[in-house]
Amino acid sequence: MTAVDLGRLRGRPLRGEIELPGDKSMSHRALIIASLADGRSRLRRLAPGRDVASTAKCLRQLGVSVLSRGSPAEVIVTGRSSASGGAAPGYLEPAGVLDCGNSGTTMRLLLGVLAGQDLFAVLTGDGSLRRRPMKRITAPLRQMGARILGRDDGAQAPLAVEGGNLRPAAHRTEAASAQVKSSLLLAGLFAPGTSSVTEPGQSRDHTERMLAAAGASVRRVSPVETEISGPAALKPLDLMIPGDPSSAAFLAAAALLVPGSSVTLRRVSLNPTRTGLFRLLARAGARVELRVAGEEAGEPWGDILVRHSEFGPLDVVASDVPALVDEIPLIGLLATRAGGRTTISGAAELRVKESDRLAATAEGLRALGATVEESPDGLAVEGPVELAVPPEPLKSHGDHRMAMTWAVASLVAGDGVKVAGSGAMDVSYPGFLGDLATLAGCRP
Ligand code: S3P
Numbered sequence: 381m382t383a384v385d386l387g388r389l390r391g392r393p394l395r396g397e398i399e400l401p402g403d404k405s406m407s408h409r410a411l412i413i414a415s416l417a418d419g420r421s422r423l424r425r426l427a428p429g430r431d432v433a434s435t436a437k438c439l440r441q442l443g444v445s446v447l448s449r450g451s452p453a454e455v456i457v458t459g460r461s462s463a464s465g466g467a468a469p470g471y472l473e474p475a476g477v478l479d480c481g482n483s484g485t486t487m488r489l490l491l492g493v494l495a496g497q498d499l500f501a502v503l504t505g506d507g508s509l510r511r512r513p514m515k516r517i518t519a520p521l522r523q524m525g526a527r528i529l530g531r532d533d534g535a536q537a538p539l540a541v542e543g544g545n546l547r548p549a550a551h552r553t554e555a556a557s558a559q560v561k562s563s564l565l566l567a568g569l570f571a572p573g574t575s576s577v578t579e580p581g582q583s584r585d586h587t588e589r590m591l592a593a594a595g596a597s598v599r600r601v602s603p604v605e606t607e608i609s610g611p612a613a614l615k616p617l618d619l620m621i622p623g624d625p626s627s628a629a630f631l632a633a634a635a636l637l638v639p640g641s642s643v644t645l646r647r648v649s650l651n652p653t654r655t656g657l658f659r660l661l662a663r664a665g666a667r668v669e670l671r672v673a674g675e676e677a678g679e680p681w682g683d684i685l686v687r688h689s690e691f692g693p694l695d696v697v698a699s700d701v702p703a704l705v706d707e708i709p710l711i712g713l714l715a716t717r718a719g720g721r722t723t724i725s726g727a728a729e730l731r732v733k734e735s736d737r738l739a740a741t742a743e744g745l746r747a748l749g750a751t752v753e754e755s756p757d758g759l760a761v762e763g764p765v766e767l768a769v770p771p772e773p774l775k776s777h778g779d780h781r782m783a784m785t786w787a788v789a790s791l792v793a794g795d796g797v798k799v800a801g802s803g804a805m806d807v808s809y810p811g812f813l814g815d816l817a818t819l820a821g822c823r824p
Contacts, residue, residue: 386787386790386791386797386799386813386816387790387795387796388822389790389791389816389817389820389822390790390791390792390795391638391639391791391792392638392791392820392821392822393638393639393640393641393642393688393820394631394634394635394638394641394642394643394816394819394820395640395641395642395643395819395821396643396644396818396819397643397644397645397646397683398631398643398644398645398646398815398818398819399623399646399647400623400624400627400628400631400645400646400647400648401425401427401428401429401453401623401624401627401809401811402424402425402426402427402428402453402621402622402623402624403427403586403621403622403623403624403625403626403649403654404427404429404431404432404485404624404626404627404808405485405558405584405586405624405654406427406586406590406619406621406622406649406677406679407423407426407427407432407435407621408431408432408435408483408485408486408489409489409562409586409587409590410423410426410590410617410619410621411423411426411432411435411436411439411446411455411457412435412439412489412490412493412566413587413590413591413594413614413617414457414459414616414617415439415442415444415446415457415459415460415471415493416459416460416493416569416614417457417459417594417614417615417616417617418459418613418614418615418616419458419459419615419616420456420457420458420459420616421456421457421458421459421616421617421618421619422454422455422456422616422617422618422619423454423455423456423457423617423619423621424453424454424619424620424621425453425454425620425621425622425623426453426454426455426621427621427624427808428453428809428810428811429806429807429808429809429810430481430482430483430806430807431481431482431483431485431486431807431808432483433481434479434480434481434482434483434486435480435483435485435486435489435490436455437479438474438478438479438480438486438490438503439457441474441475441476441478442460442471442472442474442478442501443460443471443472444457444458444459444460444471445457445458457616459614459616460472470497470498470499471493471494471497471499472499473499473500473501474499474501477502477503477504477538478490478501478502478503478504479504479505480503480504480505480509480537481505481506481509482505482506482508482509482734482778482780482807483505483509483807484509484512484559484733484734485559485562486505487503487505487509487514487537487539488514488517488559488560488562488563489559489562489563489566489587490503491503491514491517491518491521491528491539491541491563492517492521492562492563492564492565492566492567493566493567493570494541494543495521495524495526495528495541495543495546495567495570496526496543496544496546496566496567496569496570496571497543497544497570498543498544498545499542499543499544500540500541500542501540501541501543502538502539502540502541503537503538503539503540503541504537504538504539505537507778508734508735508778508779509537509734510531510536510537510538511536512536512537512732512733513535513536513732514530514534514535514536514537514539515533515534515535516553516554516555516557516560517559517560517563517564518530518534518535518539519534520549520551520553520560520564521541521563521564521567522534523549523551524546524547524548524549524567524568524571524575525545525546525547525571526541526542526543526546526567527541527542527543528540528541528542543570546567546570546571546610547571547572547573548568548571548572548573548574548575548610549564549568549571549575550575550576550578551564551575551576551577551578552578553577553578553579553580554580555579555580555729556579556580556581556582556583556604556701556702557579557583557729558583558584558585558586558587558653558702560577561577561579561583561587561606562586562587564577565577565587565588565591565598565606565608566587568608568609568610569591569596569608569610569611569612569614570610570611571610571611572610572611573609573610574607574608574609575607575608575609575610576601576605576606576607576608577605577606578604578605579604579605580604581604581698581699581701581702582603582604582653582702582703583653583702584651584653584654584702584703585600585606585651585653586651586653586679588600588606589651589677589678589679590617590619590677590678591608591614592678593617593619593677593678594614594615594616594617595612595613595614595615596608596609596612596614597609597612617677619676619677620676621676622647622648622649622650622676622679622681623645623646623647623648623649623681624648624649624808624809625648625649625650625651625654625655625657625658625684626654626706626707626781626808627808627809627812628645628648628684629657629658629706629707629710630710630784630785630787630788630809630812631643631645631686631815631816631819632645632657632658632661632668632684632686633710633713633714633788634788634791634816634819635686635687635688635819636661636666636667636668636686636687636688636689636691636714636717637688637714637717637788637791637792638688638791638792639688640688641686641687641688642685642686642687642688643685643686643819644683644684644685644686645683645684645685645686646683647673647681647682647683648681648682648683648684649679649680649681650670650672650680650681650682650684651679651680652680652703653702653703654703655670655703656700656702656703656704656707657704657707657710657711658670658684659703660694660696660700660704660711661691661694661714664691664692664693664694664718665689665690665691665692666686666689666690666691667685667686667687667688667689668684668685668686669684669685669686670682670683670684671683671684671685690719691714691717691718691719692718692719692720693715693718693719693720693721693722693723693763694711694714694715694718694722694724695722695723695724696708696711696722696723696724696725696726696727696758697725697726698725698726698727699726700726701726701727701729705727705729705730706733706781708724708727708730708737708738708741709730709737709740709741709781709782709785710781710784710785710788711724712724712741712742712745712752712759712761712785713741713745713785713788713789715761715763716745716748716750716761716762716763716764716765716767717763717764717765717792718761718763718764719763719764720763721760721761721762721763722759722760722761722763723758723759723760724758724759724760724761725755725757725758726757726758727757727758727759728756728757728758733779733781734777734778734779734780734781734807735777735778735779735782736777737779737781737782738754738757738758738759739754740775740777740779740782741759741782741785742754742759743775744770744774744775744782744785744786744789745761747770747771747772747774748767748768748770748774748789748793748797749765749766749767749768749770750762750765750767751765767789767792767793767794768793768794769793769794769795769796769797770797772800773798773799773800774786774789774790774797774798774799774800775800775801776799776800776801776802776804777801778801778804779804780804780805780806780807780808780809781808782804783799783801783802783803783804783805784805784809784812786799786802787799787802787805787812787813787816791816
């Protein structure tokens with residue numbers, strides 16, 4: 381495994397502005413919802429990266445036409461859905477196994493759709509995805525009438541599904557998870573009647589917003605309860621996907637940490653269910669500003685302005701977690717520079733992400749010389765501390781967000797920090813190091 385050395389960027393202030401690649405969560409949903417619509421959808425600024433490519437590849441195996449037009453970031457999707465009550469033909473039974481790669485969103489959302497389709501399909505993924513918990517979707521989908529087999533009684537992939545003839549259900553989920561909620565809402569599209577999902581906290585709501593834009597009957601009963609009525613004929617989408625706030629977070633963190641930095645991150649999704657990190661930083665005194673500039677498919681987008689600054693502890697409690705769930709490793713790193721002790725709790729979900737992100741964060745921060753306590757559902761990090769150069773490269777554990785967290789650390793720790801397994805960044809943000817170099821005034 382190669383280890384990248386970001387030494388040439390170290391300490392160089394980040395300046396200027398940059399447009400972020402399209403949001404990953406929205407891109408998965410746009411492809412899937414378009415695949416179910418009656419007609420041709422146009423999706424612009426689709427997220428690059430391997431995860432969204434996995435969704436597109438699986439949909440092609442299901443007979444959906446997904447064509448790149450001009451640039452790979454613009455695609456035309458021709459929908460095919462029988463159960464929507466519309467005129468489009470249904471998905472085709474896939475001749476091979478659907479490989480979701482590293483992408484939990486692909487596997488969980490597609491399983492919800494396949495549960496409603498009269499066909500047989502098998503879904504698998506890489507080693508990380510095959511370890512991730514799936515009972516949280518297989519159990520409620522079975523309750524709606526889907527037949528699903530999988531390892532450990534459907535707790536882990538590979539999963540085999542025979543869908544069709546779903547009945548509506550009122551679900552209560554144990555964790556606030558947008559993947560689970562979205563899977564169940566998509567299945568609800570195919571069940572005649574009203575289905576609902578109630579969560580312990582509000583997770584990101586792109587699916588609800590985009591389904592409503594496609595004409596589905598989705599109703600937000602409260603921030604944590606959503607109803608959907610099936611069957612529904614979906615209209616095609618014409619979308620410009622705003623930039624990914626979770627990718628923006630890494631550039632923002634780098635700018636906050638490197639003295640002399642001042643950056644503007646343009647055309648980013650500012651959906652409040654995604655911008656928890658920026659609110660937390662602003663509350664802690666960091667110079668971070670969100671400027672809403674427009675709306676697309678019911679989603680606010682705009683610019684994020686960040687300047688190098690000092691900030692206080694970045695405490696996170698359970699109710700904060702859904703809106704910053706993917707940013708917690710980065711919060712751990714930022715906490716080493718905060719003026720005081722940061723405590724993160726209610727974040728046990730991080731243990732079942734692409735890696736155990738609480739353990740991976742604690743391990744890397746300790747290697748950088750920080751004082752960290754790990755608990756079953758969180759971390760406590762002492763700040764401020766000068767970060768040191770670890771004797772070994774920092775490990776990504778094959779997890780894109782860990783790889784990018786350590787790349788940011790290497791900009792401010794002593795000379796010579798290396799990151800092992802940095803190729804994982806390609807899962808969500810293949811241009812990350814290039815964008816960082818551009819802002820640092822170096823050639824990518
Ligand atoms: C996602 C939801 C979150 C997040 C993941 C993407 C989505 O996962 O961590 O990166 O697109 O719905 P959970 O739903 O498991 O919290």
